[in-house]
Amino acid sequence: MPGNFDVVIIGGGINGCSTALELSSRGVKVALIEKDNIGDGPTGKSSAIIRQHYSNELTARMAHYSLGVFQNFSDEIGGECGFRRTGFVALVEAKDQAGLEENVRLQKGVGIRTELLPPESLREIFPAMETADLVAAAWEEDSGYADPYLTVNAYAQAARRAGAQIMTNTAVTGIRQQGGKVQGVTTTAGDFVAPIVVNCAGAWGAQVARMGGLEIPLHACRIQVSFFKRPPGHEAPHPVVVDFINATYFRSETGNLTLVGLVDPAEANAIVDPDHHSEGVDTDFILDTGERLIKRYPAMERSDSAGGYASLYDITPDWHPIVDEAAPDSGFFLCCGFSGHGFKLGPATGRMTAERILNVSQPLFNPYLFRLSRFAEDQPVRGRYEYSIAG
Numbered sequence: 203m204p205g206n207f208d209v210v211i212i213g214g215g216i217n218g219c220s221t222a223l224e225l226s227s228r229g230v231k232v233a234l235i236e237k238d239n240i241g242d243g244p245t246g247k248s249s250a251i252i253r254q255h256y257s258n259e260l261t262a263r264m265a266h267y268s269l270g271v272f273q274n275f276s277d278e279i280g281g282e283c284g285f286r287r288t289g290f291v292a293l294v295e296a297k298d299q300a301g302l303e304e305n306v307r308l309q310k311g312v313g314i315r316t317e318l319l320p321p322e323s324l325r326e327i328f329p330a331m332e333t334a335d336l337v338a339a340a341w342e343e344d345s346g347y348a349d350p351y352l353t354v355n356a357y358a359q360a361a362r363r364a365g366a367q368i369m370t371n372t373a374v375t376g377i378r379q380q381g382g383k384v385q386g387v388t389t390t391a392g393d394f395v396a397p398i399v400v401n402c403a404g405a406w407g408a409q410v411a412r413m414g415g416l417e418i419p420l421h422a423c424r425i426q427v428s429f430f431k432r433p434p435g436h437e438a439p440h441p442v443v444v445d446f447i448n449a450t451y452f453r454s455e456t457g458n459l460t461l462v463g464l465v466d467p468a469e470a471n472a473i474v475d476p477d478h479h480s481e482g483v484d485t486d487f488i489l490d491t492g493e494r495l496i497k498r499y500p501a502m503e504r505s506d507s508a509g510g511y512a513s514l515y516d517i518t519p520d521w522h523p524i525v526d527e528a529a530p531d532s533g534f535f536l537c538c539g540f541s542g543h544g545f546k547l548g549p550a551t552g553r554m555t556a557e558r559i560l561n562v563s564q565p566l567f568n569p570y571l572f573r574l575s576r577f578a579e580d581q582p583v584r585g586r587y588e589y590s591i592a593g
């Protein structure tokens with residue numbers, strides 16, 4: 203299929219596929235190139251939690267908009283995303299109480315249905331939850347989680363229906379440029395000609411940027427999740443919980459399982475080669491997450507481990523993405539560095555990136571906050587918690 207296109211997108215995760223759909227449905231001739239299969243990368247391994255609790259207006263608006271897409275997925279995109287509305291709760295200790303309250307004010311201001319809840323109300327929502335140590339909690343009744351593999355493949359199908367050409371099992375090996383402008387890409391299936399190339403390569407984002415002669419501050423980091431089988435009497439799904447006190451998050455998974463991960467800035471230290479890293483879970487991680495889970499959900503003392511796996515975050519220094527053109531009029535765009543919270547933002551990110559590429563004068567989401575130069579300017583995106591992953 204090599205040929206001439208308006209835009210070549212590198213990467214078939216949620217952001218590449220969402221951008222492909224947004225561009226194709228505006229009449230742009232798009233080729234999306236994925237080295238494996240659609241969603242085989244970190245998107246397909248995502249915990250796919252869809253919450254709106256963010257510290258910045260832009261990310262809160264993006265999460266809110268995207269939730270609307272997940273809620274009406276078959277009408278908006280077509281196909282299934284497996285969205286389950288379980289509700290979401292964020293739990294903090296005293297030092298983060300003011301930040302939580304400020305976040306909830308900000309979120310309400312952009313139309314998010316969220317509220318501060320006292321421990322006794324939380325026990326009504328999730329009776330098995332330990333609340334003795336809680337100072338403050340924020341609740342979102344509309345949030346939950348989706349099936350990331352279904353979602354990304356539905357996006358790819360929708361992009362195809364809108365006219366995008368999607369090449370799988372094809373790796374981009376070079377970005378061709380002349381006089382500082384992109385000419386297209388070289389791949390294992392031949393050359394694609396296009397004046398615009400978009401780097402949606404996630405954990406491979408720095409590698410792909412280097413093909414275009416650009417160094418970006420992005421690392422592939424190995425991230426683990428574990429599963430525990432809930433004991434008898436706990437078969438019903440529970441809300442998604444982000445427990446900043448025990449630095450964990452957990453949600454229900456099919457098969458009467460609870461999926462657990464960490465919200466720990468130290469995860470940024472687990473830098474690996476994205477092509478060579480262990481995809482299994484460590485026994486230590488299972489033991490550690492199990493102990494943390496029991497602190498919040500004591501009945502899980504009677505649970506059995508059901509294993510886990512490891513995948514990759516594409517982490518930037520401020521845990522926020524880069525959505526920008528590498529240099530003015532270069533035609534080389536970046537949409538990567540989502541640092542462990544990019545699945546839920548995917549629908550909005552596709553729109554943001556497409557509107558940036560098309561130079562829409564009043565975009566729905568202005569990506570200025572995510573400009574590449576913020577790192578050199580020492581103007582990182584700041585959240586209200588030390589737990590950067592919360593955004």
Ligand SMILES: Cc1cc2nc3c(=O)[nH]c(=O)nc-3n(C[C@H](O)[C@H](O)[C@H](O)COP(=O)(O)OP(=O)(O)OC[C@H]3O[C@@H](n4cnc5c(N)ncnc54)[C@H](O)[C@@H]3O)c2cc1C
Nearest residue numbers: 213215216217237243245248249250251374404544545546
């Ligand atoms: C364990 C885990 C849990 C997570 N939980 C959540 C969560 O609960 N909520 C949330 O919002 N986010 C979560 N995330 C983060 C979220 O999944 C990611 O931010 C998002 O999926 C990134 O999507 P992407 O499209 O940018 O990149 P990716 O999914 O990484 O896709 C990039 C694609 O580019 C391809 N590629 C790379 N190099 C090349 C090349 N040279 N040629 C062709 N193709 C190439 C790769 O094969 C890959 O498929 C989680 C991530 C992980 C790993």
